[in-house]
Amino acid sequence: MTILTISLFSFLLLIASICLSFCNGDSNVLCIESERDALLKFKNDLIDPSNSLSSWVEGGDCCDWNGVVCHNSTAHVTQLLLAPPDGRQGYGRSALGGKINPSLLELQHLNWLDLSNNNFSTIQIPKVQFLVTLGISQSSSILTSDVTLSNLPSLLELHLSDCMLQDDTSPISTVNSTNSLAVLDLSWNELSSVLMSIFGLHGLVSIDLSYNSLEGPIPDYFGNMSFLEVVDSSFNSLNSSIPNSLYSLNHLQSLTLSFNDLQGEISSAIGNLSSLIHLDLSFNELQGKVPDSLGDLCKLKEMDLSSNGIDQDISQILLILSTCCLDSLESLRMSYNQLSGHLTDQLGQFKNLAYMDLARNNISGPIPWSIGELSFLKAFDVSENQLNGTFPPNFGQLKKLKALYIGKNQLEGVVSETHFSNLTRLKTLVASENMIRFEPNSSWIPPFQCGITELSQWHLGSKFPQWLKFQNKLYALDISHAGISDVVPTWFLNLSTQFEYVNLYSNQLTGRITYLNAGNIVDLSSNRFFGPLPRLLSNRFSGPLEYLSLSRKLFSGSLYEFVCNSSMTSMKVLLIDTNFLSGGIPDCWNLGQGLKFLNLGNNNLTGKIPSSLGDKSLEMLNLRNNSMLGELPSTLQNCTNLVVLDLSKNHFSGRIPAWIGDKLSKLVVLSLRSNNFDGHIPHTICSLQSLQNLDLGQNNISGAIPKCFRHLTAMATEENQHIYYSEWLYNDANAETSISLMGASLVLKGREDLYSTTLGLVTSIDLSANSFTGEIPKEVGTLIGLLSLNLSRNLLTGNIPDNIGDLKLMESLDLSMNHLHGGIPSSFSNLNFLNHFNVSHNNLTGQIPTATQLQALITLPSWAIISAGLLSVKAAALKVFRLMLQRMERAVKEVK
Template sequence: MSVLLVLLFLSLATVNINEGCIESERQALLMFKHDVTDGANRLSSWSLHHGHGDCCQWDGVVCDNVTAHVLELHLANPRPLLDDYGSDAENEATERSKLRGKVNPSLLNLTHLSYLNLSQNGFGGIPIPEFIGCIESLRHLDLPKAGFGGLVPNQLGNLSSLEYLNLRADIEDNLYATDLQWLSGLSLIEHLDLSDVDLAQASNWLQVLNTLPFLKNLYLSGCQLPQVPPPTHLNLSSLAILDLSLNDIENSLGGSIFHGLSLYSLDSLQFLNLGSNKFQGKLSSAIGNMTSAIDLDLSDNELEGPIPITMGNLCNLKSIVFSELNLNQDVSTILAVLSGCVSNQLDKLDLSGCHLSGQLTNQLRNFKSLKELHLSGNSVSGPIPISIGELSSLRVLELDQNQLKGQLPSSIGKLTNLEILDISTNLLEGVVSETHIGNLPKLKVFQASKNSFVLRVSPDWIPPFELELLGLRSWNVGSMFPLWLHSQKHLRHLDISGSRISDSLPGWLLNLSSPFQYLNLSHNQIHGQIPGIPWAMSVDLVIDLSFNLLSGPLAPISPNVYFLDMSNNNLSGSLSPLLCYKLKETMGTEILNLGGNVLSGGIPDCWLNWQNLLVIKLSNNRLNGSIPSSMGTLQSIVSLHLQKNHLSGEIPLSLNNCTDLILLDAGENELHGSIPRWIGDSLRKLVVLSLRSNKFSGYIPDELCAIGSLQVLDLADNNLIEVYQDV
């Protein structure tokens, strides 16, 4: 009989599965879909048509296999925002895939919902819905960077079954909490992330956290934590992860957090991040008690060295980030301290900006597991040791801004996993050939500017890598543009300034398939005309072609060019081809430098579509005519350089609209009339005013004395009337 009952139960369960999800819960999901804007059709399967009626089969929905109740909603944006190297199209796609609108209270009908993830969406700054605090079955609530703002609702404290809560915010959403007492209702919480939630008014934050006995992972980065008194008993011994970075915490607060205990006595901690605070004093030898430590970040504090010898006992350490500390120590001594059991496990060592001296030694070969080595911004000298080639796991090697000498060892070519190599701003010299960089297939960033290297590769060489950043400033790359650059389809940042190139500017360089973000070819002997700069370039593009031998007329530029410097060349002709090419196109350019050329003709009246300009440099040319009145529409401009031309007429009254001007230099022209009184009335931020060597006449207006910020006033060599007053 019992066997028959079991078979009957199984048959009923099977029928339930075949019937699909529960009707009330299906309707709840459809109501949720109705209230959100789904630009990428992520919820297209949420439909009653075309055989999609079973909501347990809908994308992002997880049901119980037996009861068919909805248990989980996985609605995080599947396209998280990319870093600075993400293309405009990729970032637009990410924005489009965000769910927007509002969250319908119909989710309350999902009475068995234990998991809710809405992260990385775009709910436009609306408050976190209070009704979420009534979904008592929730054990996991994931809302990081979902676009919620305003006050965190106290109702979340009703989620007594919650084990995981992530409210990590975007700063622009202004998510905040003035009181964290509601957290005490989350007695089972193990993972809590309130990073970038403003807690500046939550004076009870530490007191409440001390009541959570099962808390293991605590993230409070960038929360503006206030100073608080210590609790009588600190109960954070279960913590495995503690992140209090970016809070400006001072020593006094640090002491209160650990209530008289040594900072390093929390021997259960595996990950500790106190970076970007204001801790002071010497690193304590008690750090050696953190025997469970895996990841230790004390960067950007006011702590001082030396590194305690006891750190050599932390055999579980995989990451040490001590950047921007005042260690003031010989780098070889630090390597000696860590060369025991620590070196066998260490993946990352960041000692950049730590006032280190001395030389790198062959102790490096002890760090076989090292994937990242950051020693930027120190005073490390001597050669790069040959043993660097034995660190076969290295992905990031940053030795820039030191005093390293000698040649680049050929053993660097053995680092086949290397993705980032930065040796810029040192005293290195010698030949760099295919032996050094020809076997680095994963290399994405090669920064070696400000050294004295000579590049010597075969003319038909095709690198095995696809670079995104390349810096060869001050190298000798030869008289011709390196043809192998043509193979770099993902290059966004290129600096080959001062590299002895005497070639013409090749069209292919500006037409590579991957748009540039930064292009610096300055201080060479590049000649010939400038081809048009393609309009498919990246937004905020920086182009520096200054100090070359470029000639011929100006060419139109992309509206995406943020910074354009073509100064100190032999460019001739009118400004019109550049300034007036598309009068209806809004130009994004903020800095425009055409000084030191042989440009002639008048300044065209085409400034209405250049409203983003902050700096204009047209000095040292052969421009004539008057200053056009449309320059007065540039209300954001802070620096205007017109000196050493043949400009005539009066200073136009329209410039009184440029109230943010800090520098105005129209010296060494043929301007006449009186010096306008409105300069003193309107341009109250001026620091430098130079009108020297013109034909101004009359009196110096008293209004200039009202410019309190003025530091340089040069009116020499004009026809001004001098006024003497008896004392």
């Protein structure tokens, strides 16, 4: 944060206050008795849990008391600094409470009052105007009613940050005009509206209202506060445009309105802020373009307009800023906007630029060669744009560069060692998801010590990168999809003790891994490791292991040693699917680790589900495609947070438990496909209002399809649903990596696919290959959000319900191999998205509806007739097609 200079008047006052602080200890003048008595009265009404005011005793020298500062020659109390030393929000053990005694008004020479970080949420005070202005609640026992700010004529700074202050609901009288109070800090409180009486403090130089609950528009009354140099109202809910009166403050040096809901465009009147040094309007809803008058701010050092809706060519913005800011601008942040265009060589003219963040825009073209002229550049972020071309070699000239973010672009070509030759201060290199080749000499020793290195999808060569051996401060590494086909060296496994995040996903790494000693996130999936699962060791350096993916490898053997004798006390995500694990799942999962995601699918596991897997914390349980058997244990009903339950392709038997509907109310995916379940569908299934995917296909279930399916409300809406906790986030101050977690294999359109990030957009019901009888309930037609319905290979009778044509989002419909009769309802002409349709092997008769989409699927003209019996639509289509070919052949012969 840039340190701002203040006006000469305020600066001299501040220097005087500091001098008083340093000189106090040398004074031989005792404090004034009346002021000592006032302080003791003030203390008596305070709650002091840590006895921090123990030095405040009768008869003592108040100038030696804790938090009291006196003038060196007059002995008047000038400062009262009572913020606790142990942290914010009045939760520290030394936070003061109680009420504020009006005796404070007797300190006529007080110029600095700091009560920040205390707990005055239930304070009882007199109607002292300067405190009423701050919104401190009053008690019914008002001791004084006519005291105003003029009673403290010397007060210069008032700090009441983090005192849990709330709005004053009583009428606030007009504040007397005064020029004494210069600094007012009300940050980190619970104010919900800007108190109008603040605008009567005409002498204010700095006002801080950040981290409150301010709502509504910003009042347009700043015109009378012409001395203001610092305004901070960040982290509130202000939702207006920026008022014109703020643009009139030509002494303003710092304007921070970030993290609000500000709207509209930035006015051209911003050019009036000729003294502005720091401008932060980030995380709002500002639109349009930046005005040309922004170029008139010749002192501007920092500008942050990130996370808005600014739609402009980046070259135009740089041109505007170059009018007057070439020598002053040090920080430019405009990420998460809608910027377009190319970065031009004009960038190199901003010689003092140290921080540049243009991430997540639509900027295209190459990174200009002039980047090498920014000799003061410390952080450069252009990630998640559409940049192309090569990686400029003159990046190696940026000797002060500490953080480089160029990931998720279209950069290509070869990077050599010379690109990094002078980057001795580099700490963060995030460059994943480009098309770059980097194969340095095996003896290369990097000149930097990075903490974060992310080079996913770079081509790093077939050998494991030897240069990583010298990165002794590395704690986050991503070299996934890097084309490495080597054995993981021993030295790398020894380095793992320092890792918080390591991702080697989707290489061709081989060998055995006997132990893992890393945390917090480890992804070794999609490689060619073999042998038993590694033993997990606790790591006191990098924190507990919470995410581990060993999927799609060649691990074999039992789970017992891994689960029962490893350090898994903090494991949240465990993915060991698609291996060759065998034996049963051990019954030792009750370790209190709070496991949320468990995927053991696609192995050779046998036996029953152990009772200890019934943990409330589980959100995903995937055991699909194993050889497990038995009935579902009742302990699974304890998994009340389950979102995905996939037990398909096993040998589970018995009835579908009614408790699935009673207890697992958060289920979005329920797949029991390809098992040996029998009996009827319990009606409690209809209580699953979040259910979007129900797959009971290929079992022995009988009875009627429940009419209560109409209560599956997540399928009865056209709005897209969302699955929460779908990503595991590694978040560092310098990097952020998200990993998709919540996924499921669904059988749609006759094909099985894995859905992960799009899982929340899919709705389906599959009851195929069972023994359901009776008619298709018309209630199915109320599930208007359904994309796929498969009732094939059952014993269903009756007509196709007319209202199935109301399922306008339907993409796949399979009613084949039943005993349905009658015609295809005319309402099917509404199914405009249908691309998979099968009603073969039924007893259907009549005409095919004239829907364009339906005709395109079955390639039949509108006059085609579906014959009685078991003639399928597909067979009828083939018959007509052959007839048309015969006619064409005859026509060709006649022409010849």
